[in-house]
Amino acid sequence: MTHTTLVVHADPDLLAQAVAARLVVKVIDAQAERGQASIVLTGGRIAAAVYRAVRDLPARDAVDWSRVDVWWGDERFLPAGHPDRNETQARAALLDHLPLSPARVHPMPPSDGPDGADPEAAAARYAETLATAARPAALPHFDVLMLGVGEDGHVASIFPEHPVGYETRAVSAVRGSPKPPPVRTTLTRSTINSAEEVWLIAAGADKSAAVRMALAGAGPVQLPAAGVHGVGATRWLLDRAAAAEVAPTFRSLR
Numbered sequence: 576m577t578h579t580t581l582v583v584h585a586d587p588d589l590l591a592q593a594v595a596a597r598l599v600v601k602v603i604d605a606q607a608e609r610g611q612a613s614i615v616l617t618g619g620r621i622a623a624a625v626y627r628a629v630r631d632l633p634a635r636d637a638v639d640w641s642r643v644d645v646w647w648g649d650e651r652f653l654p655a656g657h658p659d660r661n662e663t664q665a666r667a668a669l670l671d672h673l674p675l676s677p678a679r680v681h682p683m684p685p686s687d688g689p690d691g692a693d694p695e696a697a698a699a700r701y702a703e704t705l706a707t708a709a710r711p712a713a714l715p716h717f718d719v720l721m722l723g724v725g726e727d728g729h730v731a732s733i734f735p736e737h738p739v740g741y742e743t744r745a746v747s748a749v750r751g752s753p754k755p756p757p758v759r760t761t762l763t764r765s766t767i768n769s770a771e772e773v774w775l776i777a778a779g780a781d782k783s784a785a786v787r788m789a790l791a792g793a794g795p796v797q798l799p800a801a802g803v804h805g806v807g808a809t810r811w812l813l814d815r816a817a818a819a820e821v822a823p824t825f826r827s828l829r
């Protein structure tokens with residue numbers, strides 16, 4: 576049974592700094608245990624703040640970044656280097672500042688990649704990349720998988736009441752995303768739920784209703800944030816505004 580925790584920080588800056596410190600510690604612990612670490616990145620505003628906070632954290636030098644695998648939970652299906660790609664955001668805010676091993680950085684394919692403008696082929700290619708890295712297991716071991724939470728309760732590019740909520744393959748193309756851009760690729764719920772720890776990170780009052788409904792047990796297709804959890808732990812990492820509607824009973828989850 577997964578262990579759920581909820582931590583509320585005073586504001587988005589403190590939230591980002593706390594998540595950054597937690598991530599560095601988790602990576603160090605994973606490397607001590609397994610000799611390597613594997614993290615899954617997300618996109619969005621609070622994610623960018625977390626990446627900048629890791630970049631600026633002196634303790635980041637305690638990590639052997641050459642032994643960290645970097646994956647993405649979802650991607651906007653746009654040309655390589657497009658400013659709206661989650662990869663572009665993560666590289667600028669953090670990855671370009673770390674001594675990572677390039678072969679261990681695994682972005683989702685862009686729309687001008689080898690599959691051309693075919694998101695289904697791009698999703699299948701990413702599934703194959705995951706399977707190849709995982710062999711003989713089906714999926715890599717993800718130590719931490721970070722997720723932003725949309726105002727509508729979406730996580731990665733799994734949107735409420737969208738067919739991707741029923742997808743059983745490891746990676747899916749998404750067409751008709753209600754949030755631009757309309758075409759994306761995403762890890763599916765079962766892939767997300769294979770991670771050791773899933774961190775749902777949200778800041779701002781516009782996220783408070785989605786956070787409340789997710790913790791109140793909404794259905795996973797109706798509210799995707801309600802359907803994701805880590806094998807070992809599910810951590811809600813919020814600022815005060817995002818936590819404003821959380822019932823007092825949940826506030827004691829630590």
Ligand SMILES: O=C1O[C@H](COP(=O)(O)O)[C@@H](O)[C@H](O)[C@H]1O
Nearest residue numbers: 617618619620621723724725731
């Ligand atoms: O489109 C996306 O949105 C979510 C949430 O972003 P935010 O700016 O509202 O925090 C993000 O987690 C996801 O990776 C991204 O593709």
